[in-house]
Amino acid sequence: MFLGRRKKKIIEKRTYPRKSLVTKVGYKVRPQTKGETLSQDISEGGLCLILNRELPPGATLELKIDMPGQDTGPIEALAEVVWQQKSEMGFLTGLRLRS
Numbered sequence: 001m002f003l004g005r006r007k008k009k010i011i012e013k014r015t016y017p018r019k020s021l022v023t024k025v026g027y028k029v030r031p032q033t034k035g036e037t038l039s040q041d042i043s044e045g046g047l048c049l050i051l052n053r054e055l056p057p058g059a060t061l062e063l064k065i066d067m068p069g070q071d072t073g074p075i076e077a078l079a080e081v082v083w084q085q086k087s088e089m090g091f092l093t094g095l096r097l098r099s
Contacts, residue, residue, distance in 0.1 A: 016044035025049055026064035026074070046079065046096045050089050055081045061095065
């Protein structure tokens with residue numbers, strides 16, 4: 001008799017496909033905390049960062065994203081924390097880009 005957990009079916013809710021992208025991202029948590037970290041992936045609507053601290057859902061970050069192969073300098077954007085998950089590397093942090 002199997003007494004283990006049943007695997008949940010994961011339903012993809014993203015509008016835009018993700019692309020794996022490890023690049024340097026500078027961030028500022030409004031109003032004061034600054035830092036630099038790495039991205040895990042990116043899409044047209046958001047990205048996943050690896051942070052060393054926990055942030056509440058809805059927190060606003062100012063980002064400077066280095067895009068490999070582009071000589072135009074970093075892309076500046078505002079993003080909102082949607083989710084976080086503790087990992088061995090820190091906190092995987094899902095962000096929604098704001099317009």
